[in-house]
Amino acid sequence: xxxxxxxxxxxxxxxxxxxxxxxxxxxxxxxxxxxxxxxxxxxxxxxxxxxxxxxxxxxxxxxxxxxxxxxxxxxxxxxxxxxxxxxxxxxxxxxxxxxxxxxxxxxxxxxxxxxxxxxxxxxxxxxxxxxxxxxxxxxxx
Numbered sequence: 001x002x003x004x005x006x007x008x009x010x011x012x013x014x015x016x017x018x019x020x021x022x023x024x025x026x027x028x029x030x031x032x033x034x035x036x037x038x039x040x041x042x043x044x045x046x047x048x049x050x051x052x053x054x055x056x057x058x059x060x061x062x063x064x065x066x067x068x069x070x071x072x073x074x075x076x077x078x079x080x081x082x083x084x085x086x087x088x089x090x091x092x093x094x095x096x097x098x099x100x101x102x103x104x105x106x107x108x109x110x111x112x113x114x115x116x117x118x119x120x121x122x123x124x125x126x127x128x129x130x131x132x133x134x135x136x137x138x139x140x141x
């Protein structure tokens with residue numbers, strides 16, 4: 001007797017594209033509390049394959065797969081009443097290939113990983129350090 005496998009078309013299965021990952025990120029953002037999203041109204045979300053070379057160098061990353069996401073800009077606690085002239089918009093970068101690599105190596109859903117990375121980077125927008133967010137996650141978990 002042959003065991004029936006889950007009905008997945010593995011021959012047609014492909015890794016999510018940049019557009020698909022962007023839709024997943026938007027869906028994750030839309031599920032966040034309204035108050036949380038309201039404080040992110042000026043934040044742009046950007047999904048690319050990998051971090052730029054200058055970003056990797058600045059953060060002393062050993063590999064382009066080391067960074068799943070990044071917040072760039074001026075966090076809420078550092079902002080004045082009006083944006084400064086020439087100030088680039090606050091941006092949350094999600095890096096598709098490192099996220100997919102992490103997904104392949106861990107027992108988490110892709111949606112959970114994308115949500116975690118987004119919330120982490122939004123935390124930087126709020127002015128939290130990596131240590132702050134780690135303490136919050138440990139207290140919540």
